[in-house]
Every structure is written in C-alpha cells, then in structure tokens.
Amino acid sequence: DAQGLDEEWYASHVRHRLSTFVFTLTFVMIVLSCTTFTIESMPQYYKRNLLVFSVVEAVCIGWFTLELFTRFFTCSSKKKFFRDFFNWIDFISILPFYVDLIISSITGSNAKANGLIVLRTVRLTRIFRVFKLSKYNEGIQMVFVSVTRSTDALSLLIFLMVIAMV
Secondary structure, eight states, X not given: OTTSOOHHHHHHHHHHHHHHHHXXXXXXXXXXXXXXXXXXXXXXXXXXXXXHHXXXXXXXXXXXXXXXXXXXXXXXXXXXXXXXXXXXXXXXHHHHHHHHHHHHHHHTOOSOOGGGHHHHHGGGGGGGHHHHHGGGOXXXXXXXXXXXXXXXXXXXXXXXXXXXXX
8 A cells, every 4th residue: 555554454453442442341331330239239328229320220231232232233143142141141131120110110110129129130140241251351361260270269268258257
C-alpha cells in the first residue's frame, strides 16, 4: 500500500480493540452485579429497597441481555449455541430479573416479590462466566492455576474455619 496502511492489519486491530472493550465491560458488569447483589442483601440495606441497587441491576441485566442476544444472532450454529453450558448460565442468570419484572407489573407492586428471593440468587451463576472469560486473560489464568495448586492448603484452611465456627 502506498500510504503504509495495511487494511487487513487495521481491520484486525479494530476487531481486537472492540473485543477487548466488550470483554472488559462484561467482566466489570459481572463483578458489579455480584457486588451489588451482595451489598443489597446486607441487613442494613435489605429492607430499604434503594433505587441505586435497582438501577445498577437494570443496567447490568440490560448489558447481559444485549450480549446474549448479540451472541445468539451472530453465531454460525444455533444448535451449538444451545448446547453451550455457559449460554444456559447466561440465560438463567438474567431470567429472574424478567420474571420479577413481569410479576411486579401484573401485581402492580414495586417491591420485590418475597417468593422470588431464591430465584434472584440464581443471578450469581453469572460468576461462572469469569471461568469462561479466563481463557482470554493471562491474569485470571494465573489466579486459577494458583488456586488449583493451593487446593490442599485452602481445604485445610476451610476445615479449620468450620471447626472454629462450631
């Protein structure tokens, strides 16, 4: 190329930067969703029904839904998509939000339905996505290997903690 711009390199560079951005945003949303869910379940926040938790939850679920549908509509094989365990985790983790939304709109209540609290904990299955995302990130791979190699020591630590609690 006379101008020194290789179109293939540029296209792959843009794709790489976009995929890195999507990966990072998805990872941040997973951590934010799990953290918010954990904080929201603390006694001092549990009954207060703060708007900030609902907004963060809606934004995270919106992103997860957009990501799931984008992957579904752009995949080459719908059959493979439905066979993938992590796609089911993604679907199951966003489902409680929509079930809660439908029930709230039918009953006309803004409060979270008490029977759906157990169903809402299913959202935490989203954390399993971190394991899938780890194949693209060396840092996460290193943590995973470290935890795997430390299984004996961690088991002993957990055992001693359980004895101390009893």
